[in-house]
Amino acid sequence: MTVPTTPSARDRRQIIHDFVDRAFAGIDPGAPGAQIARGMRQLPPDAPDEPGAEQAQAWAELAALLADESFVRRVRQMALAGATGGEQPAYDPQPVIEHAGGAVAAGVAPGSPEGRRILDRIVDAGTPAEERARLAGQVETFTDRRVERYWELMGVLNGRAPYPSATPAFEWFAAALRAHG
Incomplete structure (x- = not known):
């Protein structure tokens, strides 16, 4: 997955939602641990299209994480394990x-x-x-x-x-x- 390093606020939210959707695909939203998906999606609704320097740097690093398939697989592994409850x-x-x-x-x-x-x-x-x-x-x-x-x-x-x-x-x-x- 290629993630742009300077997307608009709307695009940033969509990129996060797409990542979480992939990580939690097929997991019942009511399953134990599934509420983590809500927290992983959390971005401010009024985020500016042009973030400040610290936020821009954070987004660039986050974009690199989201583009790393091993990271996506690891989050998916955790999501599946958490959904079983145990x-x-x-x-x-x-x-x-x-x-x-x-x-x-x-x-x-x-x-x-x-x-x-x-x-x-x-x-x-x-x-x-x-x-x-x-x-x-x-x-x-x-x-x-x-x-x-x-x-x-x-x-x-x-x-x-x-x-x-x-x-x-x-x-x-x-x-x-x-x-x-």
Whole structure:
């Protein structure tokens, strides 16, 4: 898919809608996780045809993402996995962000003894190896730096303040689950 780097506001909205339509094709809008499609489409209705420098740069980067078929396939994979519903995560994301994020910042290796102590603050120390492996797979399915970047860029286009990246914390968490399974 070729995405122009300087489309009008109307065209930008259409490009986003087309991307989301492809990623969520055939998924029942009432399925678990399908509401994510609404958020992925969100652009301000009064966006100018000539965006400011920061928004123009964000659009150019977003256009490159949307033109990357591996990115589209990855979002589709996440959409399909989310639509099946499955079980809710067996962990609270806030401790992942707090503890695993702290481990990333401190340079603690996921497989180290300190990594194990940090992991035990996030999930019960007695969690069986099979459950840790299942949980790691679930975290890996829904963790992708490019998808997080999509949300960051959409935030710029929507005039929202940036937020700290959570992806490194979830990557560390998945690695720690696998290392201590």
